[in-house]
Amino acid sequence: MTIEENVYESDALVSQYCNFQYGEEHFGVPNFAIRCAEFALEYAKKTPMKSALDLGCATGRASFELARGFESVTGIDFSARFVQVGLDLKNEGEIRYQRVVEGEIVHQETRTIDELGYSDIADNVEFWQGDACNLRAHFSGYDLIMATNLIDRLYEPLLFLEEVHLRLNKGGYLILTSPYTWLEEYTKKELWLGGYYDEAGHVVDSLDGLKKVLLPHFELVATHDVPFVIPETARKFQHTISQMSVWKKK
Ligand SMILES: C[S@@+](CC[C@H](N)C(=O)[O-])C[C@H]1O[C@@H](n2cnc3c(N)ncnc32)[C@H](O)[C@@H]1O
Numbered sequence: 001m002t003i004e005e006n007v008y009e010s011d012a013l014v015s016q017y018c019n020f021q022y023g024e025e026h027f028g029v030p031n032f033a034i035r036c037a038e039f040a041l042e043y044a045k046k047t048p049m050k051s052a053l054d055l056g057c058a059t060g061r062a063s064f065e066l067a068r069g070f071e072s073v074t075g076i077d078f079s080a081r082f083v084q085v086g087l088d089l090k091n092e093g094e095i096r097y098q099r100v101v102e103g104e105i106v107h108q109e110t111r112t113i114d115e116l117g118y119s120d121i122a123d124n125v126e127f128w129q130g131d132a133c134n135l136r137a138h139f140s141g142y143d144l145i146m147a148t149n150l151i152d153r154l155y156e157p158l159l160f161l162e163e164v165h166l167r168l169n170k171g172g173y174l175i176l177t178s179p180y181t182w183l184e185e186y187t188k189k190e191l192w193l194g195g196y197y198d199e200a201g202h203v204v205d206s207l208d209g210l211k212k213v214l215l216p217h218f219e220l221v222a223t224h225d226v227p228f229v230i231p232e233t234a235r236k237f238q239h240t241i242s243q244m245s246v247w248k249k250k
Contacts, residue, residue: 011081012100014059014081014082014085014097015097015098015099015100016100016230016231016232017058017059017082017085018059018085018095018097018109018111019097019099019109019231020032020228020230020231021033021058021059021060021061021062022059022061022095022097022109022111022116023099023109023231025229026229026231026237027229027237027239029227029228029229029239031061032148032226032227032228032229032242033061033062033065033148034061034062034065035226036062036146036148036175036177036226036244037062037065037066037068037146038065039175039224039226039244039246040052040066040144040146040173040175041065041066041068041069041070043144043173043175043221043246044069044070044143044144044173045069046171047143047144047169047171047172047173048143048169049069049070049071049143049144050070050071050072050143051070051071051072051073051074051141051142051143052066052070052072052073052074052142052143052144052145052146053073053074053076053139053142053144053145053146053167054066054073054074054075054076054146054147054148055076055077055132055135055145055146055147055150055160056076056077056078056132056147056148056149056150056153057075057076057077057082057083057086057127058077058079058082058085059082059085059086059095060075060082060083060085060086060087060089060125060127062075062146062148063075063086063125063127064086064089064116064118064121064122064125066144066146067118067121067122067124067125068121070124070143070144071124072124072125072126073124073125073126074125074126074127074128074139075125075126075127075128076127076128076129076130076132076135076139077127077129077130078129078130078131078132079129080129083127083128083129085097086125086127087127089111089113089116089118089122090113090118090122090123090125090127093112093113093114093119094110094111094112094113095110095111096108096109096110097109099231100232100233100234101233101234102233102234102235132147132150132154132160133154133155133156133157133159133160134159135160135167139167140166140167140168141167141169142167142168142169142172143168143169143172143173144168144172144173144174144175145164145167145168145172145173145174145175146174146175146176147160147174147175147176147177148175148176148177148242149177149178149179149242150176150178151176151178151193151206151210152178152179152180152181152182152183152186152187152192152206153186153187154186154187155186155187155188155191156187156191157187157191157193158191158193158213161193161210161213161214162213165214165217165218165249168249169249170249170250171248171249172248172249173221173246173247173248173249174214174218174246174247174248174249175244175245175246175247176210176244176245176247177226177242177243177244177245178206178242178243179240179241179242179243180194180195180205180206180243181240182194182195182196182206192206192209193206193209193210193213194206194207194208194209194210206243207223207243207245210245214247217249217250218247218248218249218250219247219248219250220245220246220247221246221247221248222244222245222246223243223244223245223246224243224244224246225241225242225243225244226241226242226243226244227239227240227241227242228240228241228242
């Protein structure tokens, strides 16, 4: 590896997420991190907008976007390598990553904090490595908790969902998105919230699974379909439709 290649984040998954979160839009589908943050900021207008938590923040784009409206934002992800991207943008003022064009051909990309418009708000964003299913107690007192495309990647989603209300202020919002792509590789089947038939052969869908665990503490305010496109190469893309569910703490 040459020195020049070395300064770029070369891990394939981190680069793919950088490109997804900080790269160009495709097929007219808005940037997912920005779109989700816009929804969240709109709902959060009804709160004091002091602090927000972006759980499973990956490379941090939505955390920065939330800081356009919140006084302080915490981004947490299980992956230290993902979180490092947000930290680099905040502390170094730029990120570099490789966008796959085709085969072994890659394009070096750079995004700066100035061009993204985060220079004045970056100090209000912090990033931590952490586990949504086993979060330290001091991560609490939020007006908004957003977890986009996280729940179907958790090893035990109920550990997160059963106690998330304790981390929110009264009247605060929990915003979840998920395409409900349950896979045993991430979540043992007996721990899926939905996406299966019960013993009587009835469909158990994931929104019903969410209602079962969240309605004791939350009102379900709305659902929205939010599409996203993850580029794999210059000519191959994953197009997915996530379901956003908006929950207000009683
Ligand atoms: C499908 S990605 C979604 C990333 C981002 N929120 C988005 O919408 O683009 C799932 C993210 O959840 C993170 N993750 C998986 N398990 C986690 C856990 N137990 N605690 C916190 N983050 C977790 C992964 O590292 C990954 O960044």
